[in-house]
Amino acid sequence: MSEDPLIAVEDLNVSFPGRGGVTHAVRHASFSVGRERLGIVGESGSGKSTTGRALLGLIPRPGVVSAKRMSFAGQDLRALPDAQWQALRGRRMSMVMQDPKYSLNPVMQVGRQVQETYVLHHRSSEADARRRALAMLDAVKIRDPDLVFNLYPHQLSGGMGQRVMIAMMLIAEPDLLIADEPTSALDVTVQNEVLRILDDLVRDRGMGLIFISHNLTIVSSFCDRVLVMYGGRIVEECKAIELAAAKHPYTRALIKAAPSLDHVQTELSVVTRDPAWLT
Amino acid sequence: MSQQALVAPRRSMTQWLDSDAPASRRQAMLGTLYRGLGAVLANPSSLIGSIIIGSLFLVAIFAGPIAGNASPVTQEWDIRLTPPGPAHWFGTDDLGRDIFARTVFGARVTLGIVMLVSIVVAPIGLGVGMLAGYLGGWVDAVLMRITDVFLAFPRLVLALAFAAALGPGIMNAVIAISLTAWPPYARLARAETIAIARSDFVAAVVMQGASTPRILLKHIMPLCLSSVIVRLTLDMAGVILTAAGLGFLGVGAQPGTPEWGAMVSGGRDLIYDQWWVATIPGIAIFVVSLGFNLIGDGLRDIVDPKSA
Amino acid sequence: MIDVQDLSVTFRNGGRAVRAVKEVSFAVADGETFGIVGESGSGKSTILKAIAGLIAADAPALTINGTAMGTQRNKAQRRLMQFVFQDPYGSLHPRQTVDDCLREPLVIHGIDGIDAKVMEALADVGLQPQHRFRFPHQLSGGQRQRVAIARALILKPRILLLDEPTSALDVSIQAEILNLIARLRSSYRLTSILVSHDLAVVAHLCARIAIMQNGQLVELLDAASLRSGAAKEPYSQELLAASRGFTRATA
Numbered sequence: 001m002s003e004d005p006l007i008a009v010e011d012l013n014v015s016f017p018g019r020g021g022v023t024h025a026v027r028h029a030s031f032s033v034g035r036e037r038l039g040i041v042g043e044s045g046s047g048k049s050t051t052g053r054a055l056l057g058l059i060p061r062p063g064v065v066s067a068k069r070m071s072f073a074g075q076d077l078r079a080l081p082d083a084q085w086q087a088l089r090g091r092r093m094s095m096v097m098q099d100p101k102y103s104l105n106p107v108m109q110v111g112r113q114v115q116e117t118y119v120l121h122h123r124s125s126e127a128d129a130r131r132r133a134l135a136m137l138d139a140v141k142i143r144d145p146d147l148v149f150n151l152y153p154h155q156l157s158g159g160m161g162q163r164v165m166i167a168m169m170l171i172a173e174p175d176l177l178i179a180d181e182p183t184s185a186l187d188v189t190v191q192n193e194v195l196r197i198l199d200d201l202v203r204d205r206g207m208g209l210i211f212i213s214h215n216l217t218i219v220s221s222f223c224d225r226v227l228v229m230y231g232g233r234i235v236e237e238c239k240a241i242e243l244a245a246a247k248h249p250y251t252r253a254l255i256k257a258a259p260s261l262d263h264v265q266t267e268l269s270v271v272t273r274d275p276a277w278l279t
Numbered sequence: 280m281s282q283q284a285l286v287a288p289r290r291s292m293t294q295w296l297d298s299d300a301p302a303s304r305r306q307a308m309l310g311t312l313y314r315g316l317g318a319v320l321a322n323p324s325s326l327i328g329s330i331i332i333g334s335l336f337l338v339a340i341f342a343g344p345i346a347g348n349a350s351p352v353t354q355e356w357d358i359r360l361t362p363p364g365p366a367h368w369f370g371t372d373d374l375g376r377d378i379f380a381r382t383v384f385g386a387r388v389t390l391g392i393v394m395l396v397s398i399v400v401a402p403i404g405l406g407v408g409m410l411a412g413y414l415g416g417w418v419d420a421v422l423m424r425i426t427d428v429f430l431a432f433p434r435l436v437l438a439l440a441f442a443a444a445l446g447p448g449i450m451n452a453v454i455a456i457s458l459t460a461w462p463p464y465a466r467l468a469r470a471e472t473i474a475i476a477r478s479d480f481v482a483a484v485v486m487q488g489a490s491t492p493r494i495l496l497k498h499i500m501p502l503c504l505s506s507v508i509v510r511l512t513l514d515m516a517g518v519i520l521t522a523a524g525l526g527f528l529g530v531g532a533q534p535g536t537p538e539w540g541a542m543v544s545g546g547r548d549l550i551y552d553q554w555w556v557a558t559i560p561g562i563a564i565f566v567v568s569l570g571f572n573l574i575g576d577g578l579r580d581i582v583d584p585k586s587a
Numbered sequence: 588m589i590d591v592q593d594l595s596v597t598f599r600n601g602g603r604a605v606r607a608v609k610e611v612s613f614a615v616a617d618g619e620t621f622g623i624v625g626e627s628g629s630g631k632s633t634i635l636k637a638i639a640g641l642i643a644a645d646a647p648a649l650t651i652n653g654t655a656m657g658t659q660r661n662k663a664q665r666r667l668m669q670f671v672f673q674d675p676y677g678s679l680h681p682r683q684t685v686d687d688c689l690r691e692p693l694v695i696h697g698i699d700g701i702d703a704k705v706m707e708a709l710a711d712v713g714l715q716p717q718h719r720f721r722f723p724h725q726l727s728g729g730q731r732q733r734v735a736i737a738r739a740l741i742l743k744p745r746i747l748l749l750d751e752p753t754s755a756l757d758v759s760i761q762a763e764i765l766n767l768i769a770r771l772r773s774s775y776r777l778t779s780i781l782v783s784h785d786l787a788v789v790a791h792l793c794a795r796i797a798i799m800q801n802g803q804l805v806e807l808l809d810a811a812s813l814r815s816g817a818a819k820e821p822y823s824q825e826l827l828a829a830s831r832g833f834t835r836a837t838a
Binding site for chain 2: 639640641660661662665666668669670672673674677678679680681682684686691692695696717718720721722725735738739742
């Protein structure tokens with residue numbers, strides 16, 4: 001599936017110095033992403049979101065990122081100057097966050113926001129950018145792009161807002177999209193429509209996608225490959241369709257802890273944490 | 280707190296206070312107090328403010344010993360308008376009274392006004408605001424329109440009118456200031472109450488069958504109180520200035536009482552030749568107002584780090 | 588035990604009226620756990636709050652144990668049913684310790700032996716004595732939800748209303764809380780209503796399930812037919828399919 005990896009990470013560590021000592025959010029993480037759908041699953045505090053942010057150079061100030069290797073399409077991301085990060089972020093790699101409500105500018109029409117993003121990266125004429133923005137809104141399956149273009153974020157439903165976000169992130173045609181819980185704030189039926197859009201975009205444009213989620217059902221049914229994180233470490237890496245046959249005790253416990261629609265469970269199994277998983 | 284905790288070394292005492300797993304109600308309470316105090320002292324502006332206001336309290340309590348044998352009211356005509364010097368640190372005024380002693384005793388008057396105003400304003404503001412916010416409907420409409428009426432008047436003018444109607448005197452000045460100061464508190468408490476009343480923990484006590492007074496006093500008031508206290512400390516500078524203003528205009532403290540505003544007023548004719556008579560109490564007003572403002576600023580940062 | 592007959596709830600916001608719940612009827616038997624599923628805006632939480640007496644229904648629609656109930660309830664009626672909220676961060680008073688929180692209902696109802704009852708309630712939900720004097724910010728999300736459950740059960744209610752009790756929690760913590768609820772409902776002989784957006788959670792705990800959409804009850808079915816896909820309504824089918832995960836084929 002991938003001849004040259006888009007992202008290659010070796011021994012990534014992220015730590016935050018704090019009052020009570022240093023917190024290691026990510027420890028010794030190594031993985032690569034090609035033009036595929038890579039899922040990262042884990043519970044809160046597992047370091048999955050921090051990993052995604054580290055790839056975009058978005059770890060806030062006191063945080064320290066170190067890695068033996070961290071490259072994007074052959075370009076070394078370690079100690080990249082700010083100006084080059086700017087050129088890379090948004091243009092070649094983008095991020096979609098959990099809640100569109102907080103990621104869109106509340107006092108600007110959503111269409112204009114999509115359009116601005118295009119202008120920012122492509123220096124095109126106003127009319128051309130507008131045409132592109134409308135086409136992009138159409139591509140994320142918004143039924144009436146001309147109408148939605150002029151709406152403000154509070155006038156959109158959750159699913160619609162998330163589509164606009166995706167349109168905004170994709171209009172620059174990035175090679176890699178990092179989606180952090182993009183469907184967690186959405187209803188299940190809407191969730192699948194948004195996933196379908198992402199799915200089409202990966203297939204049609206050959207984009208790489210890192211899909212960060214806590215939901216095992218979605219990740220196993222949507223992604224190609226899955227990384228399972230626990231306590232800042234990648235404890236398991238496997239093909240998504242083989243997740244049910246996972247080897248690591250944490251992954252297996254997590255699968256068994258979720259109530260299932262397929263069979264009756266008298267009691268859900270509880271995850272007993274082994275300190276050895278952290279070494 | 281047991282005997283053991285008292286004799287134990289300092290380090291374990293702070294550990295006991297800062298414990299994440301308090302073992303008794305008392306430890307939990309003292310721990311909260313300790314962390315709150317730590318936060319106040321860690322913030323530079325509230326630290327400086329606390330030092331200023333702390334000193335003000337000490338000066339007010341020990342006014343007698345600090346002033347020594349000088350009296351704030353005794354007039355010595357042969358030493359009228361002595362400039363600051365070793366015998367009279369801040370000099371004397373036009374009636375030969377020691378300004379240092381007057382300033383020191385003036386701290387008592389100022390603190391008295393500040394405390395009286397707080398005692399009157401906070402309960403009225405909280406009461407009106409919480410009732411309006413929690414009950415809503417016509418109660419809200421009536422209470423808030425009354426509040427608006429009071430808000431519509433310029434504060435000093437209204438206080439002046441009250442003071443003139445009630446007659447001059449410190450107590451009347453306090454009443455006048457309080458009557459003009461409560462409306463913003465009512466608005467603040469109302470806004471907070473509306474937000475808190477929507478929360479699940481209030482719904483939970485409603486489900487338990489708690490009465491309305493119990494919900495208001497035990498569950499909503501403690502959360503409104505912190506912003507009211509912040510607002511109060513920020514307003515204290517204004518209260519001191521208004522009190523001084525009323526004293527200056529002759530409707531506050533009466534002649535003879537060592538009140539800073541009245542002292543400034545008394546020295547106003549002498550400002551070019553005997554600057555110290557009006558300047559020294561003026562500086563006192565400035566420093567104390569600054570102290571309250573700094574505490575208020577710091578508390579606001581601590582209570583609500585977002586709005587900093 | 589709980590009888591809901593033509594329950595409607597209308598919210599008025601300025602001049603606009605929104606009918607959040609439209610003529611919903613169902614009955615819950617003594618000792619049963621009834622499930623309500625739906626997406627956001629389906630009115631599922633509103634039904635629960637109307638039963639709890641926190642929201643007024645348009646017309647009297649609720650009978651509990653043969654007694655009609657509105658929003659005005661006396662202490663004994665309040666004690667009959669308790670509520671567990673979705674957000675464990677918003678349902679505990681931020682300035683009150685676990686102890687304050689658990690003792691409050693006992694004080695309101697003038698119940699004796701407070702200390703013993705508080706300790707018993709803590710043990711019941713799997714908390715340790717050292718948690719007793721902690722503040723909510725010193726507890727994890729799962730621990731807070733345990734406190735909320737302890738608070739609801741300390742008055743020994745007959746009915747427990749659960750509003751998305753695990754949706755703010757991680758999967759592993761959700762399993763612990765769901766097991767706790769399952770254990771407590773049999774030891775306290777509770778009648779309960781569980782509201783959730785998660786079909787799997789509802790199917791796990793409830794025998795009978797109501798599916799809601801836009802304020803209306805779309806379908807009432809039992810857990811077995813839900814699992815086997817015997818739902819009749821198209822919306823129920825759609826919800827069920829979506830809950831089973833992403834399907835590439837239907838694209």
